Amino acid sequence: MSGITRRTWLVTRREWNQRARTRAFLGSTLLSVLIVVVLIMVPEIYGGGGPPSRTVGLVGQNSPRLPSLLQAAGTQVDLAVKTRAFADEAAGRAAIDSGDVSVLLVDQQELVWKAEADTQLQAAATSAVSVLEQERAITEMRLTPEQAHRLLAPPELRSTSLDPSSDEQTARADLGRIGVVLLFMAIAFYCAFVLTGVVEEKSSRVVEVLLSRVRPTELLAGKILGIGLVGLAQLAVVMGAGLIALSFADNTVIPETTPGTFGWIVFWFILGYAFYSVLYATAGSLVSRQEETQGLQLPMTGLLFIAYILAFVATESPDGTAALVGSLFPPTAPMVMIVRIAHGAVPWWQIALSVALMAAAVYGLVQAAGRIYAGGVLRFGGRVGLIEAWRGAEA
Amino acid sequence: MLEVRDLTKRYGDVAALDGASFRVAPGRIVGFLGPNGAGKTTTMRTVFGLVHPDRGEVRWKGELIGPGERARFGYMPEERGLYPKMKVGEQLKYFAELSGMDAPTAKDATAGWLDRLHLGERAGARLEELSHGNQQRIQLAAALVHDPELAVLDEPFSGLDPLGVQAMAEMLTQTAATGAAVLFSSHQLDLVEDVCQDVVIIDHGRIVLTGAVEELKAASAHRSLDIRVDGHPWVPILPGGTITNKQGGRERLLVDSSVDLEEVLTSARRIGEVTAFSFEPPSLADLFMAAVSEGARR
Numbered sequence: 001m002s003g004i005t006r007r008t009w010l011v012t013r014r015e016w017n018q019r020a021r022t023r024a025f026l027g028s029t030l031l032s033v034l035i036v037v038v039l040i041m042v043p044e045i046y047g048g049g050g051p052p053s054r055t056v057g058l059v060g061q062n063s064p065r066l067p068s069l070l071q072a073a074g075t076q077v078d079l080a081v082k083t084r085a086f087a088d089e090a091a092g093r094a095a096i097d098s099g100d101v102s103v104l105l106v107d108q109q110e111l112v113w114k115a116e117a118d119t120q121l122q123a124a125a126t127s128a129v130s131v132l133e134q135e136r137a138i139t140e141m142r143l144t145p146e147q148a149h150r151l152l153a154p155p156e157l158r159s160t161s162l163d164p165s166s167d168e169q170t171a172r173a174d175l176g177r178i179g180v181v182l183l184f185m186a187i188a189f190y191c192a193f194v195l196t197g198v199v200e201e202k203s204s205r206v207v208e209v210l211l212s213r214v215r216p217t218e219l220l221a222g223k224i225l226g227i228g229l230v231g232l233a234q235l236a237v238v239m240g241a242g243l244i245a246l247s248f249a250d251n252t253v254i255p256e257t258t259p260g261t262f263g264w265i266v267f268w269f270i271l272g273y274a275f276y277s278v279l280y281a282t283a284g285s286l287v288s289r290q291e292e293t294q295g296l297q298l299p300m301t302g303l304l305f306i307a308y309i310l311a312f313v314a315t316e317s318p319d320g321t322a323a324l325v326g327s328l329f330p331p332t333a334p335m336v337m338i339v340r341i342a343h344g345a346v347p348w349w350q351i352a353l354s355v356a357l358m359a360a361a362v363y364g365l366v367q368a369a370g371r372i373y374a375g376g377v378l379r380f381g382g383r384v385g386l387i388e389a390w391r392g393a394e395a
Numbered sequence: 396m397l398e399v400r401d402l403t404k405r406y407g408d409v410a411a412l413d414g415a416s417f418r419v420a421p422g423r424i425v426g427f428l429g430p431n432g433a434g435k436t437t438t439m440r441t442v443f444g445l446v447h448p449d450r451g452e453v454r455w456k457g458e459l460i461g462p463g464e465r466a467r468f469g470y471m472p473e474e475r476g477l478y479p480k481m482k483v484g485e486q487l488k489y490f491a492e493l494s495g496m497d498a499p500t501a502k503d504a505t506a507g508w509l510d511r512l513h514l515g516e517r518a519g520a521r522l523e524e525l526s527h528g529n530q531q532r533i534q535l536a537a538a539l540v541h542d543p544e545l546a547v548l549d550e551p552f553s554g555l556d557p558l559g560v561q562a563m564a565e566m567l568t569q570t571a572a573t574g575a576a577v578l579f580s581s582h583q584l585d586l587v588e589d590v591c592q593d594v595v596i597i598d599h600g601r602i603v604l605t606g607a608v609e610e611l612k613a614a615s616a617h618r619s620l621d622i623r624v625d626g627h628p629w630v631p632i633l634p635g636g637t638i639t640n641k642q643g644g645r646e647r648l649l650v651d652s653s654v655d656l657e658e659v660l661t662s663a664r665r666i667g668e669v670t671a672f673s674f675e676p677p678s679l680a681d682l683f684m685a686a687v688s689e690g691a692r693r
Binding site for chain 2: 007010011014017018200201204205206207208209210211212213214215378380
């Protein structure tokens with residue numbers, strides 16, 4: 001395949017102008033942006049942004065430090081505790097009745113509940129009050145600051161989880177699934193454009209007018225580049241919008257591998273598209289009419305689906321052998337690798353090896369496909385055999 | 396000067412081209428004539444590298460043709476085709492640029508051609524919105540928009556009404572007048588008789604006749620003879636024999652140019668009243684028939 005010539009760029013520019021400047025493109029891009037942004041922002045909306053909240057009514061003799069102590073104690077039992085002071089117990093009890101407060105704390109002595117005690121809130125209140133009690137006792141005992149500290153400092157317990165952060169793992173698997181679906185859709189969608197584009201030129205016979213001016217490889221390269229750039233632009237805009245949404249969404253549900261994964265989705269689209277578009281273009285050069293493309297798409301669609309399914313298998317065990325092999329094997333690499341990247345901690349050499357294998361596969365494919373395309377694209381009337389097309393480009 | 400040398404191309408057992416050689420000079424309109432399947436399209440596609448010959452070569456100004464040369468050629472394939480959904484103006488500009496014109500020149504050339512075809516206002520229309528005739532015109536413009544040095548047009552007259560034929564002929568004449576070499580093919584020899592200055596006649600992949608039309612006619616050993624006695628065609632018996640050529644539903648008679656006209660006329664008068672008598676240089680179709688039958692005899 002020759003270098004990129006001016007003619008290649010002209011073909012590329014035509015593809016861009018004919019596709020990227022349409023309302024359909026603008027509409028589908030905006031829709032995709034909307035979906036991604038909503039996906040990122042919505043958990044934030046329905047998640048309520050944190051632990052459940054409780055209001056503690058205060059009445060009688062209470063330390064002014066009680067509200068802040070209650071709040072701190074609440075955090076430890078995963079409650080957002082607010083306080084509200086009442087002039088007398090009657091007003092406080094009325095607030096319990098109406099549900100405005102969960103509990104009424106009277107004189108730092110008594111907790112008044114509407115029905116049963118909320119054990120979490122009770123623990124928080126007890127803890128807050130006991131801090132005040134301990135401080136009072138320390139003052140009365142006239143302890144040195146060191147003694148006071150020893151008495152008050154909580155012991156530090158080390159935590160070890162047997163299933164570390166399983167919420168985060170689930171979220172990362174979900175991220176991987178989203179990445180796979182996005183990649184699959186983008187690759188399948190834009191490769192279909194390549195296929196119909198090639199067949200359109202053949203069925204409308206404009207290909208002969210074109211090939212009297214440009215080499216088959218120039219036309220093929222320009223078409224793949226042009227459509228690929230449209231796809232890349234769309235994906236980059238959508239992923240970019242996603243990243244911006246992420247920076248606004250202070251959402252703990254979203255795994256920390258997300259920004260990196262978004263970047264890698266764009267990167268793997270380039271490689272995956274390069275691989276599959278060449279296959280689809282070659283298939284297109286072998287048929288004369290759009291109706292004939294159905295059966296011919298089967299091998300590529302099959303390959304794409306295998307990659308899709310393998311990627312979902314990989315979400316279950318991202319460190320397994322199947323995931324490793326799938327992330328190195330060029331036809332499945334983009335989608336399986338994105339799952340592993342979303343899972344996190346893919347050794348850099350594996351990514352490098354996968355990219356190198358993919359680049360080699362694309363290079364080899366372009367050599368063979370360029371020739372088959374050149375041999376097939378000018379043969380009209382029914383399906384052209386692969387071997388016939390290969391031979392047709394000889395001499 | 397376009398030089399086609401010894402082109403040979405086989406498709407399986409069928410020889411599409413069998414050692415075809417001819418030349419096309421700048422400023423000349425050359426009719427590439429022959430029946431369907433004679434090898435015209437294969438030859439033209441070879442010029443553009445769309446077909447690789449088994450043997451032989453094509454040269455332009457003495458050089459083997461590569462992409463640089465092809466950029467200065469214009470081609471209208473027999474199977475017409477442009478982008479149906481692309482705007483006419485954008486489309487012509489695209490093809491002009493693909494042929495090496497820079498963007499401003501391509502824009503001017505496109506505007507010039509659209510004006511010339513009286514389609515200036517349709518520049519923003521999609522091709523498929525144009526009438527069939529106008530699509531044909533755009534197709535021709537796509538072949539010529541970059542002012543090619545060589546225009547190769549495959550069957551440009553097919554499907555045109557008499558007015559269209561006339562307009563197309565004018566277009567070719569104008570193109571040749573700019574110094575471009577024009578090669579066009581046709582299987583309807585009578586239709587293009589007056590259009591071409593030179594002819595290359597091909598049959599079964601072989602060139603059977605080539606030269607300037609007037610010279611070929613003058614130099615022909617045959618004449619077209621048409622005698623009517625009492626309103627009916629009459630065929631004399633002549634020493635050199637006759638060739639009949641059916642054309643336009645009418646038999647035409649080719650005789651040796653040395654025939655004794657006086658004797659023929661005298662014998663005709665013996666039969667009845669001579670109502671029509673013409674003795675003319677042969678038509679292109681006559682030349683073709685003579686060349687083909689000669690080739691067959693050889």
